[in-house]
Amino acid sequence: MKQKIPTQVRLFATDNDHTMVGYFAGAVPAWREQLPKIAKRLGISEEVAGRKLGTVFARFATHDYPWAVALAFHQYWKGTVKDFVRLIEKPFWDAQDKYRIKYVKPYNGVEKALTELQKLAIPAVVVSDAPMFMCIARLASSGLAKYFQGVYALECKAPDLTLVPSEEWLRFGTRRIATLNRKYKDHGVKIVRELPIDHEKPDPRGIQLAMKDFSVHPGQVIHVGDSLPKDGVLGLTAGLRGFFYTPYHAISHLPAEYLEYITGVLKPETDEFDGHGATAAPSKPLVSAPPMLGQGSFGNALDHLGFYNQADYLEVKQERLFRA
Numbered sequence: 001m002k003q004k005i006p007t008q009v010r011l012f013a014t015d016n017d018h019t020m021v022g023y024f025a026g027a028v029p030a031w032r033e034q035l036p037k038i039a040k041r042l043g044i045s046e047e048v049a050g051r052k053l054g055t056v057f058a059r060f061a062t063h064d065y066p067w068a069v070a071l072a073f074h075q076y077w078k079g080t081v082k083d084f085v086r087l088i089e090k091p092f093w094d095a096q097d098k099y100r101i102k103y104v105k106p107y108n109g110v111e112k113a114l115t116e117l118q119k120l121a122i123p124a125v126v127v128s129d130a131p132m133f134m135c136i137a138r139l140a141s142s143g144l145a146k147y148f149q150g151v152y153a154l155e156c157k158a159p160d161l162t163l164v165p166s167e168e169w170l171r172f173g174t175r176r177i178a179t180l181n182r183k184y185k186d187h188g189v190k191i192v193r194e195l196p197i198d199h200e201k202p203d204p205r206g207i208q209l210a211m212k213d214f215s216v217h218p219g220q221v222i223h224v225g226d227s228l229p230k231d232g233v234l235g236l237t238a239g240l241r242g243f244f245y246t247p248y249h250a251i252s253h254l255p256a257e258y259l260e261y262i263t264g265v266l267k268p269e270t271d272e273f274d275g276h277g278a279t280a281a282p283s284k285p286l287v288s289a290p291p292m293l294g295q296g297s298f299g300n301a302l303d304h305l306g307f308y309n310q311a312d313y314l315e316v317k318q319e320r321l322f323r324a
Contacts, residue, residue: 015225054266067173125150202233242293
């Protein structure tokens with residue numbers, strides 16, 4: 001990319017999972033490794049194990065929910081909680097971490113585009129629906145954290161105690177959050193804002209907080225993401241300059257065997273939680289703005305950093321002449 005003069009866009013916001021990195025590239029290999037082992041130890045079929053786990057994932061609207069294994073399988077366990085953690089819960093999440101580090105890497109062109117933003121002195125932020133502890137972990141382990149000045153992701157609350165036999169069943173999940181937070185504490189991102197669950201995209205309050213932190217108005221912000229219902233509607237409802245769509249790494253473009261596992265083996269027992277957690281978008285955008293700038297690879301978003309009008313360009317050009 002050629003060096004560009006300063007632009008009208010003053011804040012570059014982006015989703016992470018399936019926009020910059022492939023979450024399922026690490027998750028599916030871990031599930032395929034661990035679920036048969038879990039099913040065998042519990043004396044249930046892999047199909048039952050998958051549906052139980054998939055139901056918890058759907059209920060809490062994240063595959064990263066650190067209490068998911070305890071919630072899904074405690075009813076089948078006849079031994080102590082300590083042995084459950086040792087034989088079932090810890091191996092499951094250890095596999096998730098192992099394959100995340102091994103396989104969850106930036107898509108082609110992502111780092112090149114983020115480097116270009118740094119050269120242009122345009123701050124970049126992540127606005128994610130992932131739990132904050134895992135959003136930071138994926139950014140850090142994929143090598144992307146160093147490119148961002150802010151991360152806005154969701155809180156992760158423990159489930160109600162009535163869902164497990166005792167509080168002891170929830171301790172490992174709590175420790176998992178603390179362990180990953182310690183491991184990646186030197187991530188280098190200056191602003192980290194943990195958002196309430198009801199700020200999940202397309203609710204605009206996360207990106208509005210970022211605009212406040214960086215002292216920009218909606219017309220100076222573009223947002224990049226792989227989901228039209230979430231990222232696209234966010235761009236519209238927040239009145240941003242626009243939204244750039246990166247559909248080529250969305251879930252629908254995963255390999256067939258991955259899709260089969262996600263939609264088949266991990267299919268929830270009920271559709272009660274379909275769309276669970278996605279907050280309703282406000283009925284009207286804050287300002288009238290086109291929701292779609294274009295679509296393409298992540299790097300193509302940089303083609304949309306230009307000026308609104310010729311006057312903006314001339315103002316910057318004149319300023320450069322005076323400096324010269």
